[in-house]
Amino acid sequence: MYKIKLYNNIAQKGLDRFNDQFEVGTDVEAEDAIIVRSANLHDLDYKDTLKAIARAGAGVNNIDLDACTQRGIVVFNTPGANSNAVKELVFAGLLLASRDIYHGIEWCKTQADNDNLAKDVEKQKKNYAGNERCGPWRDWYSSRQSGSSFRDASRRIRSIYFCRQRVEHVAMGQPCEG
DSSP states (O other): OEEEEESSOOOHHHHTTOOTTEEEETTOOSOSEEEESSOOOTTOOOOTTOOEEEESSSOOTTSOHHHHHHHTOEEEEOGGGGHHHHHHHHHHHHHHHHSOHHHHHHHHHTTTTOTTHHHHHHHHGGGGOOOOOOSBGGGOOOSSHHHHHHHHHHHHOTTOBOOSSOHHHHHTTOOOOO
16 A cells, blocks of 8 residues: 655545555655645655655745655656646736726725715726727637646637737736737
């Protein structure tokens, strides 16, 4: 039986892939492998039984690579595992950068007792309008997994657009071209 120690919460969907030949959990001792997301393993006393460390995500900066190399412990990561989260953050960032959503929400919070809310919203919404759309989101392509995931999602949301230029134009309030 292989023993896998978890140092962070790992999605149950991923853990379900282990069959009865694996003992998986946070309290496993004399582990053969470690699965980690963000826990700092630099000061960890690596057991002699440890053969591999899997970083669930991109990068391995939370793992002592020198110590692992000296002990023959294989370290690898899963950079595509967080591509859905990256896609969601890109969409959110683009929308937040193109419209003054934050300040609009803050203004709404001050209007709880406003009896003229409908009229005041119409007057105020121009203050949070931001930049107009130009060019389809789907024109943005990338060979990386999160980029293609973003591209596929943007194809399904055809009413959302962004500049064909770089995203920085929108973030910096520059007009879109093309």
